Amino acid sequence: MKKLTVLFFILLIAGCDRVNSSTDIDMNVNDEPSPYISTPEDIVDTHGEIKNLERFEDFFRNVQLGKEDSIRVAKYTIEGDPILHELKYDGKIIKSTYDSRRDQFGQGSIIHSACSLIDTAETNESTNYLLRDCEPPIENSSILVIEK
Structure with missing residues (x-):
């Protein structure tokens, strides 16, 4: 009976360890990310051709009004690899997650940052939407x- 109890606890501990390991694997940027599957809510930028631009404009407006919202922007590289940028606004802070792990020629990393606003830089040719006042600061x- 004592051996059965010890075996039970070993299996229980091993089972718990397996659950924790799978959680660590999901967060490890060195592991292969899951394939990107576009959703109808995604804003998709394929070399300047933007699908679902209205959704992005709604998000931008909601940030200006202080209303909670979230979006995911998928930008495709020249080679056709998606780079994902998730933005979650809680009414005060924009939490940014930039995931380039699917870009075979890029950094292959996930960058988290918290930003206080979205700003625009306009030229005669384009409008660039930029995150501002980010911590930690972000390059692009x-x-x-x-x-x-």
């Missing part, structure tokens, strides 16, 4: 560039 703060 561009979310979306809309050609005029």
